[in-house]
Amino acid sequence: MNYLNDVTFQLFWHLPMNAMVLAQQVSDPNLIGQVQKAWNHFVQTGQIWALLVGLVIGWLLRNLTSYG
Template identity: 60%
Template sequence: MSNLVGYTPTPIRGTVIAQAVRDADVMGQMQKSFNNFVQSGQIWALLIGLVIGYMIRSLTSYG
């Protein structure tokens, strides 16, 4: 019946059940990423985009 509909079941191969974790310092990785986000100036782009988006939203909304 499954061949009539065009569905052929495929066996699951190579399923990853567990992975080896090299660096479990999640908070340290988050802090490093945030510091890079601030140092690269992307935070200013985010803030400017939020302000401009809010202004456009307020100009284009009715009521």
């Protein structure tokens, strides 16, 4: 892992700052609207029930298999 970091550092050290990609174009800046749309889809498709059932089963298994 260190070797990869060193090679990457050597490759990008001599590049000018404008040669690196520093930002991206945002097509829809409405972040709150995107989060709300994703949450509504999460609830409407029933995935929230799968999440809650998984949390309850995981909590039960953790408590049943722990000692003390």
